[in-house]
Amino acid sequence: MQKYMLKVDNIEVIYMNVIQVLKGLSLEVGDGEIIGLLGSNGAGKTTTLKAISGLLITEEGKVNEGEIKFDGQRIDRYPPERIAAMGIIQVMEGRRVLEHLTVKENLLVGAYSCKEKAEVEKSLEIIFSYFPRLKECLYQTSGFLSGGEQQMLVMGRTLMARPKLMLLDEPSLGLAPLVVQEIFRIIKTINCDQGTSILLVEQNAELALGVVKYGYVMENGRIVLEGPSDKLKDNEDVKEFYLGLSQVGKKSYREVKHYKRRKRWLG
Numbered sequence: 001m002q003k004y005m006l007k008v009d010n011i012e013v014i015y016m017n018v019i020q021v022l023k024g025l026s027l028e029v030g031d032g033e034i035i036g037l038l039g040s041n042g043a044g045k046t047t048t049l050k051a052i053s054g055l056l057i058t059e060e061g062k063v064n065e066g067e068i069k070f071d072g073q074r075i076d077r078y079p080p081e082r083i084a085a086m087g088i089i090q091v092m093e094g095r096r097v098l099e100h101l102t103v104k105e106n107l108l109v110g111a112y113s114c115k116e117k118a119e120v121e122k123s124l125e126i127i128f129s130y131f132p133r134l135k136e137c138l139y140q141t142s143g144f145l146s147g148g149e150q151q152m153l154v155m156g157r158t159l160m161a162r163p164k165l166m167l168l169d170e171p172s173l174g175l176a177p178l179v180v181q182e183i184f185r186i187i188k189t190i191n192c193d194q195g196t197s198i199l200l201v202e203q204n205a206e207l208a209l210g211v212v213k214y215g216y217v218m219e220n221g222r223i224v225l226e227g228p229s230d231k232l233k234d235n236e237d238v239k240e241f242y243l244g245l246s247q248v249g250k251k252s253y254r255e256v257k258h259y260k261r262r263k264r265w266l267g
Helices: 045-053 055-059 082-088 105-112 117-129 133-138 147-158 177-194 207-210 229-234 236-241 254-267
Strands: 005-014 019-030 035-040 060-069 088-091 165-169 197-204 214-220 220-228
Touching: 005 045, 005 197, 005 207, 005 254, 019 035, 019 045, 019 197, 019 220, 035 045, 035 177, 045 055, 045 060, 045 088, 045 197, 055 060, 060 207, 060 220, 088 147, 105 117, 105 147, 105 214, 117 133, 117 147, 117 177, 133 147, 147 165, 147 177, 165 214, 165 254, 177 197, 197 207, 214 229, 220 229, 229 236
Parallel strands: 035 197, 035 214, 088 165, 165 197
Antiparallel strands: 005 019, 005 060, 214 220
């Protein structure tokens, strides 16, 4: 039986003791794997990441039922700083750089827990090997970087902390197609070189399924479909609703209505 680094087991998440967002969600991430979490806006993908990283507490949210385990240890009652110290780091959606700091200062924030200067310098060189552009603009103010450069910076800052598990939230959002391709190439390289496990949240299912080993599809706070990436690519519902590969005339309106109705029932 495979031992999973991260195991999310049948969790429910509620905000302000009123609004339920996740409704019995389960997923697993193995050591060294890239796992995808796919779905449309409002499905609950970001809430899932915040439940894992502990950041729910900043929004008056909590895991109400179920449990989350990391390396066999239950973490869903831990504060975010303790979870981060265990090696789980979330890369937030929207490129959250520290705008008034330079690129180098942003990167050094990620290495705050490392006391050895030589180790910090080694980490910087690793980051520059993945993101050469960051070395070129090392002393520029981060707020003036392009969107792609800021995405590289937040990923680099996360890697400075040497995470065991990186939670990536919509890394393609708002970026030009060529930049997105480069970001996803680097994600795959980081996983191969460092063995870093990655849980990737992404609306662009085609991109995500090109790099993940296994994927979960979310709708209305639940997992409605899961499987190896190649199986999901071939799934007719995924093609229809997430890959934009519907074949007019081969899928009846009745079938489409049935699928949408099934999604509503799950809600």
